Amino acid sequence: xxxxxxxxxxxxxxxxxxxxxxxxxxxxxxxxxxxxxxxxxxxxxxxxxxxxxxxxxxxxxxxxxxxxxxxxxxxxxxxxxxxxxxxxxxxxxxxxxxxxxxxxxxxxxxxxxxxxxxxxxxxxxxxxxxxxxxxxxxxxxxxxxxxxxxxxxxxxxxxxxxxxxxxxxxxxxxxxxxxxxxxxxxxxxxxxxxxxxxxxxxxxxxxxxxxxxxxxxxxxxxxxxxxxxxxxxxxxxxxxxxxxxxxxxxxxxxxxxxxxxxxxxxxxxxxxxxxxxxxxxxxxxxxxxxxxxxxxxxxxxxxxxxxxxxxxxxxxxxxxxxxxxxxxxxxxxxxxxxxxxxxxxxxxxxxxxxxxxxxxxxxxxxxxxxxxxxxxxxxxxxxxxxxxxxxxxxxxxxxxxxxxxxxxxxxxxxxxxxxxxxxxxxxxxxxxxxxxxxxxxxxxxxxxxxxxxxxxxxxxxxxxxxxxxxxxxxxxxxxxxxxxxxxxxxxxxxxxxxxxxxxxxxxxxxxxxxxxxxxxxxxxxxxxxxxxxxxxxxxxxxxxxxxxxxxxxxxxxxxxxxxxxxxxxxxxxxxxxxxxxxxxxxxxxxxxxxxxxx
Numbered sequence: 001x002x003x004x005x006x007x008x009x010x011x012x013x014x015x016x017x018x019x020x021x022x023x024x025x026x027x028x029x030x031x032x033x034x035x036x037x038x039x040x041x042x043x044x045x046x047x048x049x050x051x052x053x054x055x056x057x058x059x060x061x062x063x064x065x066x067x068x069x070x071x072x073x074x075x076x077x078x079x080x081x082x083x084x085x086x087x088x089x090x091x092x093x094x095x096x097x098x099x100x101x102x103x104x105x106x107x108x109x110x111x112x113x114x115x116x117x118x119x120x121x122x123x124x125x126x127x128x129x130x131x132x133x134x135x136x137x138x139x140x141x142x143x144x145x146x147x148x149x150x151x152x153x154x155x156x157x158x159x160x161x162x163x164x165x166x167x168x169x170x171x172x173x174x175x176x177x178x179x180x181x182x183x184x185x186x187x188x189x190x191x192x193x194x195x196x197x198x199x200x201x202x203x204x205x206x207x208x209x210x211x212x213x214x215x216x217x218x219x220x221x222x223x224x225x226x227x228x229x230x231x232x233x234x235x236x237x238x239x240x241x242x243x244x245x246x247x248x249x250x251x252x253x254x255x256x257x258x259x260x261x262x263x264x265x266x267x268x269x270x271x272x273x274x275x276x277x278x279x280x281x282x283x284x285x286x287x288x289x290x291x292x293x294x295x296x297x298x299x300x301x302x303x304x305x306x307x308x309x310x311x312x313x314x315x316x317x318x319x320x321x322x323x324x325x326x327x328x329x330x331x332x333x334x335x336x337x338x339x340x341x342x343x344x345x346x347x348x349x350x351x352x353x354x355x356x357x358x359x360x361x362x363x364x365x366x367x368x369x370x371x372x373x374x375x376x377x378x379x380x381x382x383x384x385x386x387x388x389x390x391x392x393x394x395x396x397x398x399x400x401x402x403x404x405x406x407x408x409x410x411x412x413x414x415x416x417x418x419x420x421x422x423x424x425x426x427x428x429x430x431x432x433x434x435x436x437x438x439x440x441x442x443x444x445x446x447x448x449x450x451x452x453x454x455x456x457x458x459x460x461x462x463x464x465x466x467x468x469x470x471x472x473x474x475x476x477x478x479x480x481x482x483x484x485x486x487x488x489x490x491x492x493x494x495x496x497x498x499x500x501x502x503x504x505x506x507x508x509x510x511x512x513x514x515x516x517x518x519x520x521x522x523x524x525x526x527x528x529x530x531x532x533x534x535x536x537x538x539x540x541x542x543x544x545x546x547x548x549x550x551x552x553x554x555x556x557x558x559x560x561x562x563x564x565x566x567x568x569x570x571x572x573x574x575x576x577x578x579x580x581x582x583x584x585x586x587x588x589x590x591x592x593x594x595x596x597x598x
Contacts, residue, residue: 050181050183050203050204050205051203051204051205051206051229051230051231052148052149052183052184052185052203052231053200053201053202053203053204053231053232053233053234054069054149054201054231054233054234055069055149055151055166055185055199055200055201055233055234056198056199056200056201056233056234056235056236056237056474057069057236057237058163058191058199058236058237058239059236059237059238059239060238060239060241060242060243060246061238061239061240061241061242061269061271061469062242062243063238064243065154066153066154066155066158066159066163066239066241066243067151067152067153067163067192067281068151068152068154069149069150069151069152070149070150070151070152071147071148071149072123072124072147072148072149072150072286073124073125073130073145073146073147073148074120074122074123074124074125074145074146074147074148075092075096075120075121075122075123075125075133075143075144075145076118076119076120076121076143076144076145076146077092077103077106077107077110077118077119077121077142077143077144078115078116078117078118078119078142078144079107079108079110079111079115079116079119079142080111080115080116080142081141081142082107082141082142083141083142084141085104085107085108086104088103088107088140088141088142088143089101089103089104089107091136091140092121092122092140092143095129095132095133096121096122096125096129098121098122103121106119106120106121107119107121107142118144118146123148123286123287124150124285124286125145130145133145150285150286151166151281151282151284151285152282152285153280153281153282155243156280156282157278157279157280157281158246158247158250159241159246159273160190160278160279160280160281161190161273161274161275161278161306161307161308162190162191162241162273162306162308162309162406162467163190163191163192163281164187164188164189164190164191164192164193164194164281164406165187165188165189165190165192165279165281165283165284166185166186166187166188166192166281166284166285167185167186167188167284167287167288168182168183168184168185168186168287169181169182169183169184169185169186173186177196177197179202180200181203184200184203185200186200187199187200188284189304189406189407190306190406190407191237191239191405191406191467191468193406193407194405194406195237195405195468195471198234198235198237198471198479198480199234199235199237200234201231201232201233201234201235201474202231202232203231204229204230204231204232205229232474233474234474235471235472235473235474235479236471236472236473236474236476237468237470237471237472238468238469238470238471238472239467239468239469240264240269240270240271240466240467240468240469241270241271241272241273241467242271242272242592244588244592244597245262245271245272245585245588245589245592246271246272246273246274248272248584248585248588248589248592249262249272249274249585250272250274250276252581252584252585252588253274253276253566253568253581255276255277256276256568256569256571257276257277257301257307257568257569257570258276258307258549258566258567258568258569258571258578259274259275259276259307259308259311259446259565259566259567260272260273260274260308260446260564260565260566260567260581260585261273261274261308261446261447261449261450261563261564261565262450262562262563262564262585262589263450263451263453263454263465263562263563263564264454264561264562265453265454265457265458265463265554265560265561265562265563266458266484266561267463267466267484268451268454268463268464268465268466268484268485269466269469269484270404270465270466270467271562271589272585273306273308273309273447273467274308275305275306275307275308275311276307277299277301277303278303279296279303279304306406306407306408307446307567307569308445308446308447309402309404309406309407309408309409309445309446309447310407310408310409310445311409311445311446311567312409312411312412312443312444312445313443313444313445313446313532313548313550313567313569314438314439314440314442314443314444314532314533314548315398315438315442315443315444315449315530315532315550316437316438316439316530316531316532316533316547316548316550316574317372317374317437317438317514317528317529317530317531317550317574318438318449318528318529318530318550318552318574319398319435319436319437319438319442319530320368320369320372320377320436320437320438320528321369321396321452321456321500321504321528322392322393322396322398322452323377323380323381323384323389323436323437324365324368324369324377324380324499324500324503325392325396325490325492325496325497325500326380326384326388326389326392327380327383327384328365328492328496328499329392329491329492329493329496330384330388332380332383332384333365333380333383334365335364335365335366335499336364336365337364337365338362338363338364339362339363339368339375339376339379340361340362340363341354341356341359341360341361341362341363341373341374341375341376342359342375343356343357343358343359343360343375344359344375345374345375345378345379345433347378347382347429347430347433348429348430350430352374352375352378352430352433352434353374354373354374354375355372355374355531356371356373359375360373360375360376363375363376365499365503366499366502366503366506369500369503369504369506369507369528370503370506370507370510370512370513370514371512371513371514372507372514372528372529374437377436377437378433378436378437380436381432381433381435381436382429382432382433384432384436385432386414386415386416386427386431386432386435387415387416389432389435389436390413390414390415390416391491392491393413393414393442394413395488395490395491396452396455396490397448397451397452397455397462397487397488398411398413398442398444398448398449398452399411399412399413399414399442399443399444399448400413400448402445402447402448402451402464402465403464403465403485403487404447404464404465404467405467405468406467408445408447409445411442411443411444411445411448412441412442412443413442414431414435414440414441414442415427418441419431419441438530438532439532439533446565446566446567447465447565449550449552449565449567450465450552450563450564450565451463451465452552453527453552453553453554453563453565454554454563455490456490456497456500456501456504456554457501457526457554457560457563458560459494459497460489460490460492460494460497461486461489461490462486462487462488462489462490463484463485463486463487464484464485464486464487466482466484466485468482469481469482470482501526501557504526504527504528504554504557505524505526505557507526507527507528507529508525508526508527508553508557508579509524509525514529514574514575515527515528515529515551515553515574515575515579516575516579517575517576517579517580517583518551518553518575518579518580518582518583518586519583520555520583520586520587522587522590522591523555523556523586523587523590524555524556524557524558525553525554525555525556525557525582525583525586526553526554526555526557526560527551527552527553527554527579527582528551528552528553529550529551529573529574529575529578529579530549530550530551530552530574530578531547531548531549531550531572531573531574532547532548532550533547534546534547534548534570546570546571546572547570547571547572547573548567548568548569548570548571549566549567549568549571549572549573549574549576549577549578550565550566550567550574550578551565551566551574551575551578551579551581551582552564552565552566552582553565553579553582553586555586555589555590561589562586562589564582564585564586565582566578566579566581566582566585568581
């Protein structure tokens, strides 16, 4: 009996000691290190749910909304919560107009990957669909509706070429931008792309507690304010664009293929930038349909190309401004130098024609510009040579990038060195002859011509074309402001420049001027026509092979405020087609100014 009691006592002591050890361990884990282990547990059971940041808005110079955001209601289904996939798929199919089997496939696929993760069924449902689903949500197990933000374009296609479009981030963009995820919407072109880092904002997140299988745990213990971070909306962009002038420019160009640029010659502000045909940026807000994308990319009229900044064309007779300035500055001609134009010019065995087949007779510099005599400039080219003419091309801001923030093409400023390097062939005198009238290898963008025209108008200052005036925080505080930037000065004397400007007034206001169709009784306009040959034309040539029509102008002629450059692809004669368009835009500007709206 004593031996039994001894064993019982020992066993009791062991049990009591074990109990006290267990109590001590629990006290250590729950009291001394309880908070630490709670955090460790939470960190292993927390799922971050992204709160997308609304993109910043885009305004015109007067604060009018060009691009904003609207709510998008997206339908999700969580596979683990679905009781009857057949019934749910049928109901959603009837409401959303999506094939029932397609919905079932999405749910089944998501169930295999992670049945506790909501699967996207449809984006951006309409208000009627939303109301119907919300009213029946309790009977549609697994259904959830999330609110997102998508772009809204109050004026449709207006300004699409410079505003650009958005889309889901690609793998290339994910590598390029380290602060985004595959769910982020990023700018793909235009202002949306150039200022994406400002517009995108910063996503927030909600921390949800889940169990080991990934299911959300409803536990008030963890509903602390500190476990959520609000999204920060993107910054707003204020453009230099004037909505009224943009509308006027788009209406004036109409359905013609081409481009229009309107610049403030004093600041370099772009008041309007038109490219036609264009695209509808709304097609991209929920991811563009693959067939629609293929149609856009393969469209022979290239609606995704911004013709104003990326289209390259021979400038035609618009370039005679440069040839005349170079000739005077280099001393090979004066304003009184005259040549006889019989309608043709012989160089060796070749004959170069003037656009006026019967010829202009005796022509001085002013008449050569006013009536756009080709033969006069052939003679100037003969005296200049390409070595002296070529530097003036870039110095007049042609064939080089302008520095605009959005996508642009440089074009070609040909020279003897350029040809030798590219083609391994020498330069011929005949190539100088055609370069002098804006043909041959020479190619420019409409924006470059507008920048050159503004420089002539303002007395010689080459300004960077500005598309953005300022960046504002979501609260309206300035983040960045963009002032006029002087890039260079035209390499000619005031006397040379004034001679050119006087002739440009005659182009429009002289009865024999090639730009007389731009003459206005509202304001004095100065400008230059251009007809850029596409191919050697024969009788009855199809419209798509006709020459490109140019007209570049500034107004008022005596105290210039704006420059307007118009290009109409395959439009024919610049004076007949492009000049009236520029006149219409300039007169719209004057009306707006007189009404206090500029």
